[in-house]
Amino acid sequence: MDKERVKGAIDQVLGIAKREVGNVIGDVRTQAEGTGLEIKGEFETAAGKLKDAARDARDKATASHKSSERSKREKSKVLRAENHNLL
Numbered sequence: 001m002d003k004e005r006v007k008g009a010i011d012q013v014l015g016i017a018k019r020e021v022g023n024v025i026g027d028v029r030t031q032a033e034g035t036g037l038e039i040k041g042e043f044e045t046a047a048g049k050l051k052d053a054a055r056d057a058r059d060k061a062t063a064s065h066k067s068s069e070r071s072k073r074e075k076s077k078v079l080r081a082e083n084h085n086l087l
Contacts, residue, residue: 002055005048011041 019034021027 002048002051004044004051008041008044008046008048011044012038013041015039015041 015034015036015038018037019031022030022034
């Protein structure tokens with residue numbers, strides 16, 4: 001899990017809390033700051049999810065490539081063995 005996702009979740013919770021404090025005390029500025037922090041957290045969470053998805057896609061492509069290379073090496077070994085037996 002990307003650290004940005006964690007930071008985003010924390011900012012969202014803090015933003016909600018700050019907004020609610022603003023509601024209770026009737027301070028519009030605190031409400032707005034809380035809403036801003038919550039939105040910032042949502043963007044951070046989304047960015048973290050995007051990074052996680054990109055990392056997962058890269059890892060999957062790398063694993064697939066390594067598997068393909070391994071398969072090619074194994075086929076090459078079999079062909080060499082078969083050619084050796086024909087000589």
